[in-house]
Amino acid sequence: MKLYSYWRSTTSYRVRIALNLKGLSYETSPVNLVAGEQRAPDYAALNPGKGVPTLVLGDGTVLTQSLAIIEYLDATVPEPPLLPTDPLMRARVQAAVQTIAMDIHPVNNLKVMTYLKAHMGLTADGQLDWFRHWMTEGFAAYQAMLPKGTAFSFGETPDLADICLVAQLYNAHRWGVDMSPFPRLLEIEECALSVAAFNDARPQNQPDAA
Incomplete structure (x- = not known):
C-alpha cells in the first residue's frame, strides 16, 4: 500500500x-x-x-x-477493532469522533485558514484566535462525553476516538491552546503516545518532517 x-x-x-x-x-x-x-x-x-x-x-x-x-x-x-460492536457504545464513540472530525477539524484546516487570510483579511493573531476558539469549544464537548476511570477515551484499548483526539491535540499544542481545562484529554494522550503505533505515527517521526 x-x-x-x-x-x-x-x-x-x-x-x-x-x-x-x-x-x-x-x-x-x-x-x-x-x-x-x-x-x-x-x-x-x-x-x-x-x-x-x-x-x-x-x-x-x-x-x-x-x-x-x-x-x-x-x-x-x-x-x-477500532469501533465497538455494541450499537450503543459504537454510537457514543462515533459521536466523539465526529466532534473532532466534523466540528473542530473542518474549520481549522489549511484551506479554511488560507481563505480567511486571503479573502477575509484575517491577521496572524486572528488566525490563532480562530484556531484556539474552535479547538477549545470542541475539546470541552469531547471531554464531557467521556466515561470515568478508563485508560483511553472509552475503554482500556485505543479506538477511533483516541486516534482522532491524539491527532487533533498535536495541533492544539502547536497553536498554543490552553489545555489546563482538559486534564482528562492530556492523560489519554500520554497513554496513547506510550503505544508504539501512535508514537511511530507522530508528525516529527515522518520522512518528510521539516
Whole structure:
C-alpha cells in the first residue's frame, strides 16, 4: 500500500495510527501541502478533493477521506477493532469522533485558514484566535462525553476516538491552546503516545518532517 501523506496533516496522522495499529506495512509518499503539491494535476486526478490522505491499495484501488479509509481498514482487518460492536457504545464513540472530525477539524484546516487570510483579511493573531476558539469549544464537548476511570477515551484499548483526539491535540499544542481545562484529554494522550503505533505515527517521526 502507498499512503500519500503530509507530516503535519492531522487527517494523515489518523490514518498512520490506524495502519500501525492494524500492523499493516505501507510506503509513504509525501505531499507538501504548503507548497501546493496537492493541486498538481496528477495528484488531483488521484484525489479530486486535492487533500491528504490518499491510500492506494495493492491492487491500485484509491481511497480518500481519513474516516472512510480507517473504517475500510477496520472492516477488512478486524483485529484490533477500532469501533465497538455494541450499537450503543459504537454510537457514543462515533459521536466523539465526529466532534473532532466534523466540528473542530473542518474549520481549522489549511484551506479554511488560507481563505480567511486571503479573502477575509484575517491577521496572524486572528488566525490563532480562530484556531484556539474552535479547538477549545470542541475539546470541552469531547471531554464531557467521556466515561470515568478508563485508560483511553472509552475503554482500556485505543479506538477511533483516541486516534482522532491524539491527532487533533498535536495541533492544539502547536497553536498554543490552553489545555489546563482538559486534564482528562492530556492523560489519554500520554497513554496513547506510550503505544508504539501512535508514537511511530507522530508528525516529527515522518520522512518528510521539516
